[in-house]
Amino acid sequence: MTTEERVREAAVRLFAERGFHGTGIRDLAQAAGLSSATLYHYMGTKEDLLVGIMRTSLTELITAAEAIAGSTPDETDRLVSLVEMHVRAHAGKPRETAVVDGEMRALTGERRAEVVALRDRYEQIWQDAIADGVNAGKLHVAEPSVARLALLEMCSGVSRWYSPDGPLGLRDLTIQYGAMALGMLGAAR
């Protein structure tokens, strides 16, 4: 593991456990086995670290969602594939995704604008998928934007409760979420 990877892993863990504002630079340096000066040299400020974590996570989600959108013309299948991908990402990396979802409030100015733009780009793919399904007569929702927000909150929530050590396997989890998503979006059964 490189120094950068070690620092990032420590930051994800501490931000998830104690929150961004509750994590000091010294805590981060100690957890990564570095001095504060060395940490700064490698990684910049605490806010740089947070933005880096968010940029990586959101870019991975966007890449995966664009691949699905570009290769799945059937509107129902596309929605299910997006749900399965998002649930798998949030169940598999619960701390990263919880930090991305929960600490946007900690950013200000240009950094906030950059991360919000990435999040908006990701959510637009979902918005389009829902709107396409409605236009094709396959999904039935009162307002696509409300449905999108509700669906994403439902799917992101697995980062708060799912445990890979529990009785529910990841494959079964994603199948159940796909079915619930289609139901809430009024898909024909």
Place this chain on the structure above:
Amino acid sequence: MTTEERVREAAVRLFAERGFHGTGIRDLAQAAGLSSATLYHYMGTKEDLLVGIMRTSLTELITAAEAIAGSTPDETDRLVSLVEMHVRAHAGKPRETAVVDGEMRALTGERRAEVVALRDRYEQIWQDAIADGVNAGKLHVAEPSVARLALLEMCSGVSRWYSPDGPLGLRDLTIQYGAMALGMLGAAR
């Protein structure tokens, strides 16, 4: 407003904005216009304050949910009423509910056990409502506990995005959530 109310309001605001670990006793005292010693005299430790906020919020939810469960024999209606109540509470008190949902990680020992027991009691009412609906043949889900967690995450999520100043009224919001909830739980249309 009593001193106690003023302190609690400041605590809710700061915990929601900066997280529990990111909020110092001095920040709290300053926000409430008190000295740290006076704050301690009135409210005890920072953890006491957090537990008090969580106890109040969860007890209100339990009281409302028990009233619905005791007065709504139809399984479908009961589920919709629970969803509308929960969504209204989370849209109307976004900071309180976000602190309750997000800061349980900050508690340890007996305090944690007390709050987890309240949360479990609240979720059991939902679990029973879903199981009753499945047993009555009105709802169709693969696993009631997974459906309960997904549904609660979906509904609690409004505290993170809903704005009373936006175009969507609270009544319309709760109606749309009731319909989406029935869809995801496989209710007959």
